[in-house]
Amino acid sequence: FIKHITAFTLIVFAVFSRLAPHPPNFSPITAIALFSGVYLDRKFAFTVPIIAMIISDYFIGYHSLLWLVYLCFIAIAFLGLYLKKRKTFVRIAISALASSVIFFIVTNFGVWASGYYGLTLSGLYECYVMAIPFFRNTLSGDILYTGVMFGCYEIMNYFLNKYGEESIVAREKK
Numbered sequence: 001f002i003k004h005i006t007a008f009t010l011i012v013f014a015v016f017s018r019l020a021p022h023p024p025n026f027s028p029i030t031a032i033a034l035f036s037g038v039y040l041d042r043k044f045a046f047t048v049p050i051i052a053m054i055i056s057d058y059f060i061g062y063h064s065l066l067w068l069v070y071l072c073f074i075a076i077a078f079l080g081l082y083l084k085k086r087k088t089f090v091r092i093a094i095s096a097l098a099s100s101v102i103f104f105i106v107t108n109f110g111v112w113a114s115g116y117y118g119l120t121l122s123g124l125y126e127c128y129v130m131a132i133p134f135f136r137n138t139l140s141g142d143i144l145y146t147g148v149m150f151g152c153y154e155i156m157n158y159f160l161n162k163y164g165e166e167s168i169v170a171r172e173k174k
């Protein structure tokens with residue numbers, strides 16, 4: 001039950017955060033995909049970030065490369081599933097960084113392949129250079145949201161364990 005509430009809460013949070021004014025590419029979707037892979041059931045790992053994207057994109061607008069964006073979040077959820085039994089602070093931090101890089105490389109390659117910058121090596125170079133300001137926002141958002149989400153979850157579990165309450169993780173294993 002708690003995982004269903006968590007999944008619903010993450011979707012609502014993601015939708016509102018994407019609809020509220022924010023710097024471009026500064027959103028919690030990557031952190032949510034990682035978090036869902038680590039802490040939620042496999043089905044939620046993929047559906048939570050994608051449902052959040054579909055709902056918010058309905059209001060923001062769709063574009064021809066959304067399938068690549070969604071594919072990146074599915075890949076990031078797989079990374080979260082890999083972390084599930086191997087999570088450490090360092091691995092989570094590296095995964096957040098790797099997720100930002102994956103998103104940057106894949107989506108901007110898609111922009112270049114669409115012909116926007118010309119299908120040449122100089123066009124590819126220009127595409128990636130022009131995307132650097134967006135990458136800064138992506139990286140900042142991914143690190144901030146991943147740190148807050150994972151940190152809050154782990155702190156909450158620590159205090160539940162410390163004061164004799166059953167941790168969320170232990171409760172879910174029953």
